[in-house]
Amino acid sequence: METASGFDRTMSDQPMRRYSNTRCHTEEVPSIPRENQMNLWDSKSLGPQERASTQPNQLENWKKRGRLISIIVASNIIIFGCTLVSGASFDGMNIHNNEVLIFLCILMLLSVQWMLFQLYFTFKYPSAVLYKDAHAGPIWMKAGLILFAAFTLVLDALKIGHYAGYNNCVSSVKLIFPLVEAVFVIVESCFLWVSCKHCVQIYHDITRCGLMFVLATNLALWMTAVTDESSHQTLELEKSLSGNDTTNTTLELRGESEFAEGCTCNSICQVFQTGYYYLYPLNIEYNLFAAPMVYIMWKNVGRLMDDTTFHQYHLRINFRKQCSFIGLTLGLAMLMTGLVVFTMYEIKKDHPEIKFHALTVFYIFQIVCLSLMSLGALAGSIIYRFDERVMDNRKNPSRTLDMALLLTASLGQYCISYYSIIAMVVISPKALLNILTLSYSLLLIVQHSIQNIFIIEGLHRQPPEDSHQGPISSPPINSENPVELICVRNNLPRHTFTNNPLSSISDDDEKPVTVQKELKGPANAHQTRRKILKEIYMFLLLANILFWIMPAFGARIRFDNELEVNFYGFSIWVIITNICLPFGIFYRMHAAASLLELFVVS
Template sequence: VLLVYLSGGLVLFGGCSVIMDIFKMIYYVGRIHCESPVKIVFPAVQALFVITYVLWVHAKDCVQIQQIITRCGLMLTLSTNLVVWMMAVTEESLHQTSIALTISVVFLSGRSGASECECSHNMCDVFEKVYYYLYPFNIEYSLFASAMAYVMWKNVGRQMDDHHSHNLRFSLWDVLIGPIAGLIILVAGLATFVMYEVDVAKEEPKKKEEALIMHYIMNIVAILLMSITTLIGCIIFRMDKRDQVSGKNPTRSLDVGLLVGSSLGQFLICYFTIVAVLASGVQGHINGLNLANSILTVIQLCLQNTFLIKGLHREPFKETETATVFANVMAVRERDPERRSSSIVPAHTLPIPLTLLQGRLNWKRRILKEICAFLLLCNVILWIMPAFGARPQFDNTVGSNIYEFQTWAAVVNIGMPFGIFYRMHSVASLFEVCFTS
C-alpha cells in the first residue's frame, strides 16, 4: 500500500510541480530585462528532472546487476531531491514570513512584487500567485521522491518472498459512522479555514482575534475527537490476538521511520509554543486556546503514532479459515458394512468464512475501520490548512514576542514542512491499517 501511495503521490505532486515550473518560467520571461536568465533556466531543468524521475520510477526496473552503480545513482537522486526540498522550503518560508532577503539566483525573493522591476506582460501577478499556491505540492513531491528513492535503494538486489502476500479485500460498505463524522470535520474545517484567511487578510485587530479564536476552537475539537478515537483503537489493538509481522521489510521500516521522524516537526512547534505561552502568563482567551491546542496536539501525535505503528505491524485478518468436519461413525458403519471394523473415519476440511468461526472479531474489525476512516479525513483537513497558508503561529504574536521574530520564524519554518508531510503520510498509513483490518 505504501508503494502505491508513493507512486500515486509522485504522479499527483510531480504534475503540480511541473505546472508550477511552467508558471515560474512564464513569470520570469516577462521580467527577463531585469532578472537573471538563470531564473528561467532553473525551472526548466527542474521540470525536466521531475518528468524523467517519474517515468523512471514507473518503468519498474528491477535491478539485480550492477548493484553498486545503481545504489550510487539512487543516492545521488535522493540527495538531489532533498536539496530541491530545502530550496522549496526556503522559498515558501520567505514568502510566508515576508522577509526581504538577498539570496542566490537559484531562489526567488519572497517579496519580488515589491521590487522596481516591472513585468512586460499583464499576467505576471496572476502567475506569481498561482505558482506560490503550488509550492506545497512541490515540497511534498521532493519528500515523496526521496522516500521512493530510499525504498528502491533498499530493494536493489533484494529477493522478494512470495509466501507473505495476502489477498486483501476492502469494501466501502464496511464503514459508515467514521466517514460521516470525518466528512463533518472536513467540511467544518474548510469553512473555518476560508473564513480565517479572509478575516486575517483584512488586517483588522478585532477580525484577526476572532479568526484566531475560531481557528483554535476548530483545531481543538478535531484533535480532541481524534485523540479519543485513537485511544479506543489502541485499546482494541491491545485486545487483538493477531500475530506480529515477521521478517525485514524496508518499506515498512521506512513507513514507521517517516511517521516518527516527520512528527518531530510538529512536536518542535508545540514545545516552543507551550513554553512561550507559559512564559507570557497565559493572558487572554487566545493564549489559553493556543496552549490547549498545543498540549492536545502533542497527546494526539503520541497516540496516533502508537496506533499506526501497532496497526502496521499486525498481520491482516484472514478471509477464510479451515474448519474440520467430522463424519457420523455409526451412520457410516450402517451404510458401508466394510467399514464397520474401523472406528476411525478420515476428517474433511472445508474453508468457511471467518465470520462464522470468530464472530467475536466482527465488532473489533468494524470499529478499527470506522476509526481509520475518521482519522484519515481529519488528517486531510489538518494537512490542507497549513499547506495552503494558515499560519496562526505568525498571526498570534506570543511566539515572536518571546523568542524574537527571526528565531520564531526559523522554528516554524523548519517544523511546519515536516508537520505537513506527517499529516499526508498518516493518510496513507491509516488507509493501510484500514485495508488490513
C-alpha cells in the same frame, strides 16, 4: 597415514605439512589456529553447496561497504546543497539565487541520465531484476506520486509564464530551471512507476550510488522549495507586523527577486506568481513522496527474497465492502467544516477589529478536532488489545521506513509545541488566547503520540487473511469442505472431521451445523472489530488531510496570535517555525498515507 588431500590435521599447534604428489619432500606451513584451519584449508575439500555457505558473510560485508560509499556520496551532495540554499536565502552574502539554480539543474540532468541508463539495462538484461518487493510502491503511493507530479508540472508552467512576463530582463537560468525540473519530474515518475518494486541484482555499487544521487536531488529540491515558501511567508508576515513592536530583530531575507533595476511585472505575471506560490506545498509533497520510494529501491538492491514470502495486497475497490459510512461521514464533515473555518480565518485575520474573534474560533475548532482524533486513535489502540491477529515481525524495509518517517517528522510539531508551552507558562496563562494556545500545544503532543502508537502497531499486524497462518504455512485444506476450512482458519483441530463423505454421514448429521453456530459468535466479534477499525482509519485519514491543508496553504496561527513572537522575538521565532513546520506538514501527509494503507489491507 596422511590423507589423500595432503593435509595433516593431527596437531593444531605444530606446523602443518603439505605433501606433494610428485616429489618426496615437504614444505613447512606456518602454524594456524584451529578455528581458522577450516576457513583456509578445509574449504577446498567442501562440496559446492557447502562452499557457497561461506559466501553470504562476504557478500554482506561488501553490501555494507557499497551502502557506505553511496551514503557518503549522498551526504556530501545534501550538505553542500543545504549550505548553498541557506546561504542564498539571506542578503549580505555573495551567493546568488542563479548559482543555486545552476547547481540544481546539474543535479537533475545527471539524475535523468542515470535513470534512463538504469531503465535501459533493466530491460536489456532479464537477470537484472529477479525479485520484486511486494510491499514497496503500493498503488496509492504511486497514485499520489503521479498526482503531485502533475501539480509540479503546472507549477513549472506558471513559473515560465511568470518569468517570461519580465520582458527579457531576468536571467535565462530562471527560465531554464522550470524546463529541466519538468523533464526530471516526468522521467522520475516513469522510473519509479516501473522500477519501485525492483530488487536489482546487477551493478550493485553503481545502482546504489545512482539511487542515492537521485535521493539527494529530491532532497535538494525539497530544501529549495521549502526555503522559497518560507521566505515568501516570512516577508508577508513581516509586512503585516511592520507597524508593531513585535519585530524586535528583522531577518534580511533575499525574497523572491534578484531582478535588474527597472524590471516590472505586468498583471498576468502577477497572476502567475500568485498561482505558483499556492502550488509550492504540492511540489514539496512530490519530492517527499519520491524520496522514500527511491530509498526503498536503494535498500532492496541485491536483496534476495522469495515471491511467496510476503503476500501482495492489491487495491481492490469495492464500495460495498470497503466504504465505511460513519468514519467517512464524520471525516467529511470535519474536512468541509475545517475548510470553511480556514477560509474565514484567512479573510478575517487581516482586520484588527475582528482578528481576535477569528483566532478564537480557529483555535476552538482545532482543539475540538484534535480531541476527537486523540479519542479515535486511543479507541483503536484499545481494540488492538482484543484483536487476535498475530504481530508481523518479518523484515520489511517499507514498514521500517514508515515508522522512522512518522517518528522523525513528529519531532517538528513536538519542538514547536514545547517552545509555545514554555512561552505561555512564563507569560502567565490567564487570558483566553493564552489558555487556548496552551491547550492547543498540549493536545498536539498528545494527539501525535497516540496516533503514532496506533499507526505503528497497525502496520505491524498481519492482515486478516494472514492473521491465523503465523510464520509457518498452513497445511493443505480441502476447499470443497467448508467446515474444514473454518476449523483451519480458527485453529480448531482438523482431525474431528474427515475428508471421507461416508464417515461424515455416519456421525451426527448436526455436528457441522453445531460447529458453525459455535464459530459464529467469535467470527461476528472479529468482523465487528474490523469494521470499527476501518471507521477509525477513514476518520483519521480525512482529519490528517485537513491538518495538512491548513498549514500547507498559509495558516500561521502561531505568528498571527503574536504571543510567541513577543516572547522570543521575530527572528528567533521565524527560525524555529521555518525549521520545524515543514516536518509537521510532512507528518500529516505521511500519516494519511499510512492510514490509507491500513484501511485498504484491513
